[in-house]
Amino acid sequence: MSERDTTERSSELVDRARNVVPGGAQTGLRAQAYDTGDVAFESASGATLTTVDGETFVDYHLGFGPIVLGHAHEDVDAAAHGAIDDGVLYGAGTAPLEVEVAERLVDLLPSVEMVNFCNSGSEATYHAIRLARAFTGNEKILKFEGCYHGWHDYVDVSVYPPEERLGEQYPESDGMLSAAVENTLVAPFNDADAVRKVLREHGDDLAAVILEPVPHSVGCLLPDQEFLETLREETRERDVPLVFDEVITGFRHSPHGAQGEFGVEPDLTCVAKALGNGYPVAAVGGREDLLAQAGGDNESGVVISGTYSGNLPGLAAARETLDTIVEEDVQGYLTDLGDRYRDGLRDLMADHGVEGRVVGHRSIFSPQFGVTGEPKSYADVLGLDEERFRAFAAGMRERGHFFTPNPYKRHHLSFAHDDEHLSSYLDDADDVLADL
Ligand SMILES: Cc1ncc(COP(=O)(O)O)c(C=O)c1O
Structure with a gap:
């Protein structure tokens, strides 16, 4: 042939x-x-x-x-089929699977106290940033060159900037909102001095610092422990939420995420990808006071929404995947x-x-x-x-x-x-x- x-x-x-x-x-x-x-x-x-x-x-x-x-995977697919047989979407109140998978995430991820489900990593990072903006009342965020956090305007900046645009806020797509790009500051990964400088200059205006703790969007950059610890100290000092985008690292590298592996706990965590072994399921999790803003009562005004959030086949796949990862x-x-x-x-x-x-x-x-x-x-x-x-x-x-x-x-x-x-x-x- x-x-x-x-x-x-x-x-x-x-x-x-x-x-x-x-x-x-x-x-x-x-x-x-x-x-x-x-x-x-x-x-x-x-x-x-x-x-x-x-x-x-x-x-x-x-x-x-x-x-x-x-x-x-036979067991993951059987779990998802089981959820399909019971009806894929209820869309009101809660379902046992939502509670069970949320409890597993709280048990596994050291910094996570509450969880909101969604369907993709981009949704998770979007929600994380909205929660952080609401909490701080600030608009600017800091991200790192070479880190990808999804396709939305808040974060699709300086993922693969050309050499001559290093250090700038480089939009990765046409059609992006300039105000979003302007509010997304960038710094080089693993550069603790650059982080200190941005926090010194913009600390009072920052809503969040977001990173892939191990940036795999450019192959692999291993984080210096000092860099992660500086991020933690500097953000804690100024009450700026630190967001770990663990969409790749969570459950692929460790059941406890990079936060478990490197011993540095963020305030908000985004997980997706390996969480469901291929089924569309993702989550933003983190500190109770940050997540509780999305509680839907009169005093807490953050909208986190999505018709398919917490879709049951995805959650059934997630429960089985997490159990397998831990047990085997x-x-x-x-x-x-x-x-x-x-x-x-x-x-x-x-x-x-x-x-x-x-x-x-x-x-x-x-x-x-x-x-x-x-x-x-x-x-x-x-x-x-x-x-x-x-x-x-x-x-x-x-x-x-x-x-x-x-x-x-x-x-x-x-x-x-x-x-x-x-x-x-x-x-x-x-x-x-x-x-x-
Ligand atoms: C680290 C990281 N964050 C966020 C995303 C976005 O996830 P999704 O494609 O599910 O929206 C990706 C996707 O590749 C990713 O690698």
Whole structure:
């Protein structure tokens, strides 16, 4: 069979999609998969994805990270089906699942006292910022270059600024409200002095400081303990809520989030992705006095709303996912496996004299070409060799391994990945790196 034959149905479908869906995929980031050839998937199971042409790939994309236990996980799906059988939405009062999952989040996440559910990470960060603005009466927020917190105007600023726009408030999209961008201050990640300076200058006007405690939107920047502690001290001193966006780190890296791992407790926490192993479920949680503003009585005026918030199949999936993560020490397994992928890939890059590095943490890793040294901030990610990464992604895809060809993104592992996947990945990476 020629290579063309193996993608024929995918190409037909992508062509049809381009007529009715902008860019031929639901998001611009998803359309980047076409950079290494048209692709349309129709099923997924465990660690694999299968295309409409019947080609099967080992999946390192995992839907941008939510799939932490593996695709079509039997127990998670059975839990969701159970909720479907009981009716998917009541939309008044409460339901046992809402209480049970909220209680689990309060138990697991050290700083969380109350929880409000929603359906996506972007909603969670939006709600967190509204709660913080209401609490402080201030409008400005501080975020960090290279951190992604969703698509809304408050936060889609300076995620991937070009080098010449570093230090500016760089809007990531056309059509954004200039007032929102102006109120979103930016600083370099891991720079405790910059944080002190912003807090000194704007502390009285700040509503929140928000960060990915481990920024994975640019591969992986590991936080300096001093940086996290400075953030905590400086914000506490001025009563500015500190928001951890744990949309990736929560439940993928630890059942207790990055806050449990690094021992620094924020005031508000956003979780999504791995919380539901792929089902749409997310939450904002945090200090009782902050969350209670959304209580709906006359004195507490923050609106948090959403027809589908606390959707029951999502919550049933979340309960099962959280229980599995805790009972089966999923993170212990994934950390060990992740270390072996990272070490193996590093050795291969060294053997083949390929300039680059492998960054990552626990179940996440990213080969980055043309840059060396441990990245500390977004500026250290600039200059990576995008063409070489795309060539690597294309070569690996030809050999049956799928990940997005976007060089700033990351590989993810799930509980369904095992030693066989590891050996075949490293064997094939050996060939592909030899050709780079
Ligand atoms: C750290 C982080 N925060 C927020 C979001 C937004 O989540 P969602 O895509 O569910 O709106 C993402 C999505 O990739 C993310 O990685």
